[in-house]
Amino acid sequence: MPPQSGANGGRPETEPGVPRLFTWEEVGLRTGNGDLKEERWLVINRKVYDVSQFYLQHPGGPHLIRHYSGQDATVSPY
16 A cells, blocks of 8 residues: 555554554654654554653553653663
8 A cells, every 4th residue: 555644643544453654763753853743653562652641650650651752762771
């Protein structure tokens, strides 16, 4: 399926049930800084998580999520 723009922010759409693949560049832009201030993503065990709404409620504190936003947090004990 070709990339399409629209309600999904210009990200390519996938078939239902097919995992969406992200580049490290895409993940790295979601740090809560820059042009995408509202988005915080992190990677745990090769899965991308959007923690934009959760990070303020994280039991270990929002500073942990801020630190790992936009990168691989697999080795983090939290």
